[in-house]
Amino acid sequence: MRKIATLLLSAGLVAVSTQAVSGPKEDLEKFRTYFEQKFPGLQLDEFGNGVYALDANKRIQWEAMEEFPPYEEFVDKGREIWEKPFKNGKSFADCFGKDPSKVRVKYPRWDAERQQVVTLELAINDCRKKNGEKPFKWKKGPIAWLSAYLGYEARGQKINVVIPEDDPKALEAYEKGKHFYYAKRGQLNMACADCHIKYPGHFVRGQLLSPALGQVTHFPVFRAKWEKKSKNGDGLGTLHRRYGGCNKQVRARPFPAQSEQYRNLEFFHQYMSNGLAINAPGYRE
Amino acid sequence: MMKKSIVSIGLALLIAGCNATTPEKPMSLKEQYEAALARTQAAVKKAASVDGEWRDVRWKKSKKRYLPKAIEAAKAGDYEKALKLLKIAEFQAEMGYKQAMAEKDAGPHLYGL
Numbered sequence: 001m002r003k004i005a006t007l008l009l010s011a012g013l014v015a016v017s018t019q020a021v022s023g024p025k026e027d028l029e030k031f032r033t034y035f036e037q038k039f040p041g042l043q044l045d046e047f048g049n050g051v052y053a054l055d056a057n058k059r060i061q062w063e064a065m066e067e068f069p070p071y072e073e074f075v076d077k078g079r080e081i082w083e084k085p086f087k088n089g090k091s092f093a094d095c096f097g098k099d100p101s102k103v104r105v106k107y108p109r110w111d112a113e114r115q116q117v118v119t120l121e122l123a124i125n126d127c128r129k130k131n132g133e134k135p136f137k138w139k140k141g142p143i144a145w146l147s148a149y150l151g152y153e154a155r156g157q158k159i160n161v162v163i164p165e166d167d168p169k170a171l172e173a174y175e176k177g178k179h180f181y182y183a184k185r186g187q188l189n190m191a192c193a194d195c196h197i198k199y200p201g202h203f204v205r206g207q208l209l210s211p212a213l214g215q216v217t218h219f220p221v222f223r224a225k226w227e228k229k230s231k232n233g234d235g236l237g238t239l240h241r242r243y244g245g246c247n248k249q250v251r252a253r254p255f256p257a258q259s260e261q262y263r264n265l266e267f268f269h270q271y272m273s274n275g276l277a278i279n280a281p282g283y284r285e
Numbered sequence: 286m287m288k289k290s291i292v293s294i295g296l297a298l299l300i301a302g303c304n305a306t307t308p309e310k311p312m313s314l315k316e317q318y319e320a321a322l323a324r325t326q327a328a329v330k331k332a333a334s335v336d337g338e339w340r341d342v343r344w345k346k347s348k349k350r351y352l353p354k355a356i357e358a359a360k361a362g363d364y365e366k367a368l369k370l371l372k373i374a375e376f377q378a379e380m381g382y383k384q385a386m387a388e389k390d391a392g393p394h395l396y397g398l
Contacts, residue, residue: 252339254340
């Protein structure tokens with residue numbers, strides 16, 4: 001009896017300590033392996049195509065849509081915003097560097113000085129404020145156009161989020177984001193992980209669920225649903241707009257875009273897709 | 286000495302008995318509403334403190350917005366409707382808090398990762 005108790009106790013301690021020491025690198029490894037086993041034969045970069053990597057019929061429709069993509073005119077608007085100087089004569093290039101194709105891949109990043117996660121959209125508005133301009137609204141419109149342009153310019157480059165493991169605050173932000181992804185919330189008692197880790201490839205009503213791996217590569221995203229709601233056919237929205245929509249769907253109160261909760265979530269979420277090619281903006285239903 | 290004690294105990298029981306049987310004045314609907322509102326607001330604050338609020342309690346874009354609608358109903362004098370809405374809001378706020386507490390250790394280990 002005593003032996004059994006000792007054995008069980010040791011097993012418990014091992015399990016607890018395994019969870020405690022599991023850092024970003026181990027998380028990423030397990031995450032990748034899980035999806036490779038769940039969808040055997042699917043190439044890594046295919047995960048960036050979301051549900052279109054899983055359903056052949058949907059893929060045909062999507063490829064037809066991508067021939068004349070509805071987001072093109074908004075990407076052009078983003079380019080105009082990038083090129084237009086501020087009232088003080090400076091421009092976004094003064095904040096981000098001259099080459100727009102090198103911007104997207106730097107975000108989200110941990111800012112050791114501010115002790116917080118800085119997303120691309122946060123950096124865009126920081127730049128505007130620094131130059132005496134009014135910040136953009138967070139979820140759609142000009143901020144999504146500019147972010148889409150920067151994503152478009154960065155197509156093909158690999159996501160490369162760095163979690164500085166020697167900075168406990170950075171690790172804490174990562175852990176908080178991870179916890180957010182796995183914690184059930186709202187009246188429907190569902191976690192992000194329920195749909196996108198447990199049930200990707202399954203249907204929720206008429207919607208096929210995408211895998212968590214590769215979910216961020218095509219953001220900002222152009223959604224047909226948002227296009228219908230918009231007066232000018234603008235279906236572009238940021239990742240945080242989508243987070244809010246997901247939380248709302250499970251009947252949890254959404255957090256504001258660029259809140260600490262969503263920035264930490266993005267830190268974890270993007271890190272999990274490290275090594276996948278950026279293919280933003282993407283078209284989705 | 287023994288007699289005195291028995292008398293004292295008897296008196297105490299009598300007083301307690303009288304108190305217990307004195308009918309309390311029933312709370313008016315307005316008083317019930319005020320008490321329920323205070324309880325609900327405290328529950329909502331508690332849920333918010335752990336990021337556990339649910340969508341329909343008070344979020345401005347929710348169609349239901351139980352708490353603000355209860356306050357509106359009370360302002361219009363409809364305390365019965367206000368109490369009904371507060372009951373849902375309080376329940377949802379309490380559940381949101383309990384859920385957040387229950388999910389404190391959520392992580393990939395629960396999903397086989």
